[in-house]
Amino acid sequence: MEYVISVLLSGISVGGQYALIAIGYTLVYGILRLINFAHGDVFMVAGLMGIYFTATMPITVSIPLVLIMTVILGFVIERAAYKPLRSAPRMSVMISAIGVSYLLQNTATYVTGGQPMTYPEIPFLSSTVGVAGTQTKWVVIITPFLVLALVYLLTLLINHTKVGMAMRAVSKDFATSRLMGIRVNSVISVTFIIGSALAAVGSVLYFTNYPAITPTAGAMPGLKAFVAAVFGGIGSIPGAVIGAFLIGICETIIKGLPSSWDVSVFSDAFTFALLIIILIFKPQGLFGEAATDKV
Amino acid sequence: MKKIIALIMAGAMTLSLCACGGAAPAQGAGASGDTIRIGVFEPSTGDSASGGKKEILGMQFANSETPTVEVGGKTYNVELVMADNGSSADKAPSAASELVGKDVALVLGSYGSGVSMAGGPKFEEAGLAAIGVTCTNPNVTAGNDYYFRICFLDNFQADVLANFAMDKFSAKKAYCLGENGNEYDQGLVAFFKQVFEAAGGEVITDSFPTNNSDFTSYLNKAKSEGADVIFTPVSIAYAKQIMEQASSLGIDIPFLGSDTLDDNMVLEATKGTNLQLYVSTFYQEGGSEAFDKGIKDYIKHNSNAMTANGGNDTISAVTAMGYDAYYVALEAIKAAGSPDKGAIKAAIPGVKYDGVSGSIAFDAVGDAVRDTAYIKTADTASGTWAFEKVQTGSSK
Amino acid sequence: MGNALHLENVTMQFGGVVSVNNLTLDVPEHQIIALIGPNGAGKTTAFNCITGVYQPTNGLIEFMGRPIVRNHPVGKALRNYKGECADKFASDPVLNPTPDQITGMGIARTFQNIRLWKSMTVFENVLVAKHQHAHQNVFSATFRKNLAEEKRMREETMELLSEQGLDAYKDELAVSLPYGLQRRLEIARALATNPKLLLLDEPAAGMNPQETIELADFVRQTREKYDLTVFLIEHHMDLVMNVSDYIYVIDFGSEIARGIPEEVQNNRHVIEAYLGVADEEAI
């Protein structure tokens, strides 16, 4: 029983962290139809910044600073690497995203010298707590609640503000929105800013829980978050969140299956298999809308 | 127009780089003149970069200590030539041929067996001897006459740890965790299992996918299965992650680690926790006071070395091994009596050297003759390694 | 003479929207038949049903007396079904061929917004349409064992291009041609598939009056030369009245009139559909 609870606990917290990254994917894909491969690496860079900033500054200054710098990074990436390709074929933009991801990883290797870096302890979040006989970090408990609160705020933003309305319009019809006088570029920037900010929050939670950061640390969570976004129906925020929690829980359950079965190595493979099955049988995901091509 | 510019740019790049590429090997005329070049075939990027850099550190320190070698009455300067094998098998052959192309007299490295096996044929083809420093997979030297090594093998290390587990903890049940697809982890786990089960113990093996960061499920599983020890022969980044998560889960089962865990990054993760971590390794700080003092000074006065060592001056075993490897290389050059690579290769099997990590000699396959390993434990209060015991294997 | 094409109770429903409603029509062999109606009336959707791009929700399509497409709503589609005759074809097997199979049977089409292959030359655009009927496989083609077949394809393509007056442009990129010639090239490409029935989707769109008149002659000549049946969608009333033997008019997916050009021209429903329903006061 303790074992089951501890597996579920870590599943929920992993899911929550994926959810924060997945929102970034789903927002960007909803508007640009671009799989932003660099998003996972932005998340990793946010983690590294957390390490370097807290080394010189108190936590109260450094965490907001991480947030701001990550937002700036996301904004700059969009302006430098995606905006010039707005009218190019989709494949080019995706390749540009792969290039950015490559650049971020290599720069991180250069800066850290390839060493795994240790994420600093964050007061309260890093301290341990006992739940139903198992011991865990506070961050595990807090993550799901924080995620839900953030998602609620985001939904308010999207449904009840002008920017949100513009975002919805652009994701429905890019060209028409532009004709209707929506400043599409600003909307896209806002999307990247929101995505990056959530990735930064995600990085604080994730790396507090799993404190070793390597230059490739963002790649896997990134891909899984993308799968979560597809699973929930790309473009749908609640979908992405539910997808992320499901994937996080499934993954930890697979890892927790008896060793004699020797299937825990397939926890990543499972995520991809799930993705393929979803794409084939319900390509619009759980909450997405079906689209038809016009002939 | 753009296309033309692109072409011109590509052309210009090609030409200029051709010039660089062409010039680089030409400037040092190999072992001629009064310089002997020793190739350093190590990862400084990729997954094993951390270990590779520490190994290089030992060589660099040794080189700064003894920058010359006397051969046949003539004093040669020794120069280390680096080639980054990128921790990956597809980059290793070109790194190896980079060294071959720079006409080195012999090669040291690598950290990580996979890259050594990928680069090995290049050295063999060129008739260049390579001395593995900490590549512990049996297949590195087997089938390659030109590859030697100064470290013990996976099966020996696993044997040592299995025996230690039974001696110290009277362990009956062991939980082994390795990275899927990593020959180092899986090899050690397999050998550990053989020895442990032969002695009547029970072994649970488990693997995690590459780039995994959540180990709580695995650790909880080990706990709920009632394991007496947890054996985690994983690479540094994973080890660090496992230690951090084990401490937050309050795991009180002792951890056993292989030589990769003998790293200050891992040590740091155990500091201030209640974890018990025991690692088998090549060298224990305090083994040679002169070396300890020398290298600490070297690290302190060299910021690059400090970074390479992970920001502090705790000595990793691989650094000691790198240090020894350099001196073994010098011995081989001296024994050969000439800077010629063929003569050096012929001389290596006869080399005997008492290094900081123990005495080194080679057997028929080219492996080091070693029968002891050091076991040390993480002193979690002070964040240092404490010497536990010298452990020998059961079969040898 | 039989019917080249026969549509029976064809209904196409997207979600809750019925784009084509219970459409029944005949296209007799060797005639030129037009389907007209205001924007959004469902004309192109009807074409897409015939050519296999969409599977109709309900209905039967016959080509040369043989059923080629047949469907009936089941399950959720039946519950949401707003059309008629839902059970008429319920006992018949469903036929749902892909567009290339339909083309293989002898129905070729052009597109409302020209869809030429932009990286290919005029010659290649037509040559590719010959691919389907060539006797070859991927190995014979790669190892050049199909030279005779390739030669035949190239000769036929050349012939077709000169007949259509496009031979002068054969090595130019298709998209670099003037608009009118692109339309003509699309027809030539469709002809290269050896069709018995040619579907033209707004062939006069974007053309000036002079070009439109030429197009009418062109359509007629083409029908004679290749022994074709032509079914066309058009907005341009001049062209339709000039060229068609018989006209079907649809609005909001349903048929509102049919007849020879003169009849349709004077039909009150048609005028209303095009000009809007007149206010009662005005009458």
Add this chain to the structure above:
Amino acid sequence: MLENLSAFIPNLPQVFQPTSPLFTVLKKAAVYSLVAVSMNLLNGFTGLFSLGQAGFMLLGAYTYAILMVPASQKEQVYYLFGGCAFDFSLPDAFAAIFGEGGAGGAVGMILSCLIALILAGCVAGFFAYLIGIPVLRLKSDYLAIATLGFAEILRAIFQWQKLGPVTNGANMIKGFTTFSSFNITNASGATLLRLSTFVPFLVSSVCILLIVLLINSSYGRAFKSIRDDEIAAEAMGINLFKHKMMSFVISSFFAGVGGALFAMYVANAQAKAFTSVMTYEILLIVVIGGIGSVSGSVLATFLYVACSEWWLRFLDSEQYIGAFKVPLLRNGFRMVIFSIVIMVIVLFFSQGIMGDKEINLGALIGKIRAKRERKQ
């Protein structure tokens, strides 16, 4: 062939000595150019954005390796599993027919290697067929992510310890025929004629030639029509699924052959090497060369491999220009510069080196002649 120059010409510059990195780079580039062209067939000519190339290379590499390890070596190679569950070995079978040494041995080696390469391609092609049935219906980036996922799943399966008796689990398979095996040596082991660079060039050239022939055939045109406009292609009688599948299978076949060649190049087969990073690298090569240009892909491969593995290596160590120490240069800097170069190409020269054009030697010579004549 260049490798043998040193035997005839004394005092050759270092670059042309057989030990020069030049030849390692050439070998790797020969192998990668085949994979790049095969990816271009799919991504560039058929317009299917697939990221599964590394997975198919993995299949090819393992097929080749498993078939080519001599029985005598299996015990040593599969030391963790007490030998291989798969006893058959092509070199042994041919040695039984043609004898071990001399000309018979050479024929046996060449034949076994050839058959293994073809089988490597076939296995990859077969898996592509199976995978293609569900995924080829997906559109652009969904196809990309699904194929990427399949490659990852394949890797996990091949690394699984339970399949160790066949795949050797995490350990690498080695001891099979490699490029160096083709060097002709005399009785005392001295090399007479080096063919180790020639062989990959030969195999790659033949394969690329086949792909070019396919692209210029009726089927190649059909692929291009699918890329340009799927709906029009379908309406003109081209069976989308069949042709996409054909392109996918053929591309994977050659990726499999490329994977086998890659195994020969690194002298081992290990699943760890075939990650998505490898696919990205190949994709970047294709983009740099120009999507839809075979000669561009080949040219880009040689530039890319030479830059990343040879010419830019000097960036990784401290360099001095006179007494001035160039700042920033240390380990890892090479890859930073390299990725910046790639970004510049992707952003500012998105057509790549060649766009969708091909290098046309005939036309080039004609142009030069015309220029000369004009001068006279």
